[in-house]
Amino acid sequence: MSAALTPAARVAAALGHREGDRVPFFLPANMHGARLLGVPLTAYLGSAELVVQGQLRLRELLGHDAVSGFLCAAAEAEPFGGEVVVHEDGPPNTGEPPLRSAADIERLRPPDPTTSPTLRRSLEATAALRAAVGAEVPVLAGGIGPFSLPAIQVGLDRWFELLHQHRPLAERLLRVNEAFCASWANALLAAGASAVALAEPLASPLLVPADRYRELGLPALRRTVAAVRGPVAVSTASAPCLPIAADLAGAGVACVGVSAADDLSQSKRILRGRAAVMGNLNGLEMRHWTPDDAEQAVRAALAAGGPGGGFVLSEHHGEVPFQVPLEVLQAVAEAVRRWGTYPLRWADAG
Numbered sequence: 001m002s003a004a005l006t007p008a009a010r011v012a013a014a015l016g017h018r019e020g021d022r023v024p025f026f027l028p029a030n031m032h033g034a035r036l037l038g039v040p041l042t043a044y045l046g047s048a049e050l051v052v053q054g055q056l057r058l059r060e061l062l063g064h065d066a067v068s069g070f071l072c073a074a075a076e077a078e079p080f081g082g083e084v085v086v087h088e089d090g091p092p093n094t095g096e097p098p099l100r101s102a103a104d105i106e107r108l109r110p111p112d113p114t115t116s117p118t119l120r121r122s123l124e125a126t127a128a129l130r131a132a133v134g135a136e137v138p139v140l141a142g143g144i145g146p147f148s149l150p151a152i153q154v155g156l157d158r159w160f161e162l163l164h165q166h167r168p169l170a171e172r173l174l175r176v177n178e179a180f181c182a183s184w185a186n187a188l189l190a191a192g193a194s195a196v197a198l199a200e201p202l203a204s205p206l207l208v209p210a211d212r213y214r215e216l217g218l219p220a221l222r223r224t225v226a227a228v229r230g231p232v233a234v235s236t237a238s239a240p241c242l243p244i245a246a247d248l249a250g251a252g253v254a255c256v257g258v259s260a261a262d263d264l265s266q267s268k269r270i271l272r273g274r275a276a277v278m279g280n281l282n283g284l285e286m287r288h289w290t291p292d293d294a295e296q297a298v299r300a301a302l303a304a305g306g307p308g309g310g311f312v313l314s315e316h317h318g319e320v321p322f323q324v325p326l327e328v329l330q331a332v333a334e335a336v337r338r339w340g341t342y343p344l345r346w347a348d349a350g
Helices: 007-015 032-037 041-045 048-062 073-080 102-106 117-133 156-165 167-191 210-227 242-250 264-271 291-305 326-339
Strands: 139-144 195-199 232-235 255-257 276-281 311-315
Touching (some): 032 326, 073 139, 117 167, 167 195, 195 255, 232 276, 242 255, 242 264, 264 276, 264 291
Parallel strands (some): 232 255, 276 311
């Protein structure tokens, strides 16, 4: 058995495609801190201080290998003039798309992320978490990638229309988004984040043909990653990504998040030596899991992804649904500690 590593060293081993003491894991239960603190979800997400308290309590409960100051993806509509609509039983959503016409896009300039009250709270939470955990625990941050951000800027149907019928406008919006995404990621890193995960669900061939994404979205991702002054992970947020996984790795990211619909063993083969693999527990199914279900799912993921390093166990969407019971999250954590210690001889034995 290897000597116990700090969470930061454990994650670094995985990103370096090495086996550490055990498989690192992180459950992005961004909303469950409200449950642990006994406060309404709207009050929790409206307070950087409560988010910090909740994240520290969650790490104490689960022992997972990171904390996160992420609040909600909807916040990234605010700098563009959009609104965040809050709910008591799930993550905030966006209101009406703020960019309504071609003229809106043509005169658009990359906004300052800190004009958003919600994004400022995320920066405050990130800085406070870094101060609380020091260098031994990674502080993760999140944002939307440049190719998927238009879904909340112009609406999904309008973005598809631009991609297929109005390419100059689509390219203009992508260029603005590249600058905004890099600026937001760099602000998070400056606040103390260890790495930034970009959600690019529209990169999935399930939603946009792979050739169209490679033509427009992939260059935008590559330029964005090149402008970020720190490690970047990318995920297709529970949509299948295997057909373009090698393309995503080629954009210079350190880690690719894969879906429960993607084969973990195949993902490891495709990405070996190029990017670590993160995933792929199904958050929606978690709502109905028993502790035994959790253990079986964790063991299967560890057997497929764990050997040889290069793997971080996580939920595949990037946000565990608020309806997932805490006892299920605890069962996941216990199963990782039971089955995830290197070397994984039980997995090698089949």
